[in-house]
Amino acid sequence: MAGSPDAFTGLHLVRTFGPATAVRDVTCVVPAGARIAVTGPSGSGKSTLLHLIAGIDEPTSGTARWPALDGHPRDRPGRVGVVLQGPALVPTLDAGENVALPLLLAGHPARVARQAATEALDLLGLADLTGRLPHELSGGQAQRVSVARAVTAGPDLIVADEPTAALDSAAAAHLVDVLLAAAERIGAALVVATHDPAVADRIGTRWELVDGVVQAPGEPAC
Numbered sequence: 001m002a003g004s005p006d007a008f009t010g011l012h013l014v015r016t017f018g019p020a021t022a023v024r025d026v027t028c029v030v031p032a033g034a035r036i037a038v039t040g041p042s043g044s045g046k047s048t049l050l051h052l053i054a055g056i057d058e059p060t061s062g063t064a065r066w067p068a069l070d071g072h073p074r075d076r077p078g079r080v081g082v083v084l085q086g087p088a089l090v091p092t093l094d095a096g097e098n099v100a101l102p103l104l105l106a107g108h109p110a111r112v113a114r115q116a117a118t119e120a121l122d123l124l125g126l127a128d129l130t131g132r133l134p135h136e137l138s139g140g141q142a143q144r145v146s147v148a149r150a151v152t153a154g155p156d157l158i159v160a161d162e163p164t165a166a167l168d169s170a171a172a173a174h175l176v177d178v179l180l181a182a183a184e185r186i187g188a189a190l191v192v193a194t195h196d197p198a199v200a201d202r203i204g205t206r207w208e209l210v211d212g213v214v215q216a217p218g219e220p221a222c
């Protein structure tokens with residue numbers, strides 16, 4: 001998407017937790033429509049970097065910007081879609097209600113939110129799951145519903161932290177299909193943290209994190 005503003009830019013991002021430095025001077029750009037896999041060993045800072053990119057955590061120093069949003073994600077509900085590790089659906093709401101939630105929180109009327117949720121589930125081939133409660137879903141189905149929830153408000157950027165971690169290889173492949181299809185349909189950039197080389201290969205550009213620093217041989221992060 002040449003000419004479109006970048007989804008995210010990070011300048012000298014540092015995030016420390018007490019004496020531990022999780023992200024160490026990362027300068028990176030997520031262009032509009034990009035497909036980026038963030039890989040690296042356990043504890044290398046993948047989740048921390050993704051939280052900074054999603055705007056759900058603040059850097060200790062450095063600058064995080066979302067040019068496509070013209071503001072911070074906290075002030076632009078639904079414009080950054082987030083899929084977190086593990087079960088993240090509200091257990092008392094059915095799949096359709098979970099997917100409608102970001103729009104309800106952004107102040108849309110219930111009827112509009114429910115309609116958009118139905119369309120998001122439909123587009124991703126998940127319509128048959130609409131009325132099911134989270135405990136009636138498999139792990140893979142729950143993660144696919146989480147993707148629908150992340151995209152229902154039409155974000156510019158989708159951030160998914162180890163979305164396939166608890167899934168077998170077939171369910172992981174299906175989840176990647178759903179993520180890529182969702183990003184394509186809404187024209188969003190996609191950043192996925194993963195341990196799984198097969199998942200990383202399908203996403204595209206790879207950022208390798210080592211000890212809080214992005215190593216991206218042949219494919220600079222900035």
Ligand SMILES: Nc1ncnc2c1ncn2[C@@H]1O[C@H](COP(=O)(O)OP(=O)(O)OP(=O)(O)O)[C@@H](O)[C@H]1O
Nearest residue numbers: 017020021022040041042043044045046047048049
């Ligand atoms: N809230 C926190 N409080 C203290 N330390 C933290 C916190 N979050 C992360 N860390 C530390 O920061 C470092 C990076 O953690 P992070 O979760 O970002 O790595 P990761 O690459 O996502 O790991 P994994 O692949 O195991 O999920 C680790 O040393 C971790 O212990």
